[in-house]
Amino acid sequence: MNTFAFLAYPREISQDLAKLTHLPALKLIPDAAYEYAMRKFPIRPVLTGHLQTSQHPVRGHVISVPLTANHLKSLPAEEVHAKISEAISHARDLGASMIGLGALTAEVSGAGKAFQSRKDISITSGAAYRAASIVLEIERLLKHLPRKPTITLVGSDVVLASALLPVIQKIHGIHQVTVDPEPTPMKLREADLLVLLGDTSNLQIRSEHLKYNAMVLNASRGRAMDPRISRDRSDVIVTDPSIFNPAIRIQSIPGYSKTLCPSLTETILLSLEGHRGHFALGGPDSAQIEQLLLLLKKHQNLHFDFVPRQVRPARTTQLQGSAGWI
Numbered sequence: 001m002n003t004f005a006f007l008a009y010p011r012e013i014s015q016d017l018a019k020l021t022h023l024p025a026l027k028l029i030p031d032a033a034y035e036y037a038m039r040k041f042p043i044r045p046v047l048t049g050h051l052q053t054s055q056h057p058v059r060g061h062v063i064s065v066p067l068t069a070n071h072l073k074s075l076p077a078e079e080v081h082a083k084i085s086e087a088i089s090h091a092r093d094l095g096a097s098m099i100g101l102g103a104l105t106a107e108v109s110g111a112g113k114a115f116q117s118r119k120d121i122s123i124t125s126g127a128a129y130r131a132a133s134i135v136l137e138i139e140r141l142l143k144h145l146p147r148k149p150t151i152t153l154v155g156s157d158v159v160l161a162s163a164l165l166p167v168i169q170k171i172h173g174i175h176q177v178t179v180d181p182e183p184t185p186m187k188l189r190e191a192d193l194l195v196l197l198g199d200t201s202n203l204q205i206r207s208e209h210l211k212y213n214a215m216v217l218n219a220s221r222g223r224a225m226d227p228r229i230s231r232d233r234s235d236v237i238v239t240d241p242s243i244f245n246p247a248i249r250i251q252s253i254p255g256y257s258k259t260l261c262p263s264l265t266e267t268i269l270l271s272l273e274g275h276r277g278h279f280a281l282g283g284p285d286s287a288q289i290e291q292l293l294l295l296l297k298k299h300q301n302l303h304f305d306f307v308p309r310q311v312r313p314a315r316t317t318q319l320q321g322s323a324g325w326i
Contacts (some may be wrong), residue, residue, distance in 0.1 A: 004271040005061040005091030005099040006264050007084065008048070010068060014040075016048075019308065031068075038066050039075075045087035047094065049308045051250065058271050061094050062306070063087050065105060071103040081114050088121060098122040099274065100267030113282035123278055124270060126263030128242075128284035131160060132292040134195065134219050135167055137241040141193060141215055144237070148175035149192035155184050155220050157198025159283050160166070164197075166286045166316075167293075185209045193217060200224035207232045217241060248302040260304075268302070271293040 010016045013034040018026040037043070043066040051060035065087045072080055076279045079244050084105050099121055102113050106125035109115060115123055138151070151174060152162040161179045180187055182202065188194065188209040194216045196203075201222040207229050210216070216225065216238045229236055248260055248268060260268070270279055273295065280288045 005096035100263040124279040128280040129266040152191035155197035196220035
């Protein structure tokens with residue numbers, strides 16, 4: 001059986017800890033007190049639950065890093081990386097052969113690049129899945145675009161744009177795909193579809209920069225789009241790539257299921273294939289994006305159950321909810 005792990009972190013500490021320990025009184029302690037304790041005391045990573053499915057011989061561990069979002073963004077990088085690395089080692093000791101870095105744990109480590117020297121476990125960050133979701137959204141938008149459309153990739157993430165370029169060029173029906181990190185207004189007006197990538201804070205796209213019936217796929221950080229566009233240009237459509245794959249779902253409470261975040265989806269897909277070795281650390285290449293696209297087509301309608309770690313017996317009438325970090 002392939003075993004994977006997924007790194008998370010507490011979003012609502014008091015709520016998550018109360019669920020994990022089945023001690024409702026812990027909700028009464030302010031999150032600030034927990035944050036202080038997590039900062040001052042040597043708290044170790046915690047196994048919070050398992051992911052399992054009857055469809056494939058694969059099992060996952062969910063491990064919580066003892067850092068909040070505020071800690072991850074504000075503490076020195078060396079301290080944050082040491083905590084994440086300790087959680088990675090915990091996953092290895094539990095028998096995981098692959099681990100996915102969730103949300104901020106990936107962001108603060110350069111999409112996992114900070115741990116690329118580790119050879120004892122395979123690491124992925126969800127970067128390839130995020131890129132694949134952009135390709136899937138472009139394919140979906142094609143039916144709404146003119147015949148033989150022109151697509152322009154803009155923004156600061158030139159590495160991602162370069163990886164996406166050959167993948168998008170293979171999509172049937174596209175006339176031209178170009179990469180232009182800082183396009184002129186004239187270049188913007190030539191595009192039927194603008195794809196915004198990376199940091200776009202240096203760009204300011206206004207109504208007069210977009211051609212009639214243009215579409216904008218915003219996969220960027222920043223606010224490049226003038227908010228008046230939605231008011232002044234009813235012909236322009238602005239959309240985001242859907243980073244949640246509806247084909248893989250997790251159930252934590254009977255009758256309630258939800259889609260998974262990019263990193264966990266990518267980790268599960270690679271684990272199902274028995275992948276070994278780091279994957280897309282620092283960002284994906286074209287081959288990795290195409291590999292994820294193939295896996296998304298291959299593995300459909302997967303359902304995983306989240307089983308909370310039993311720290312102490314729960315009452316039989318108590319429903320086990322998932323913590324907020326999944």
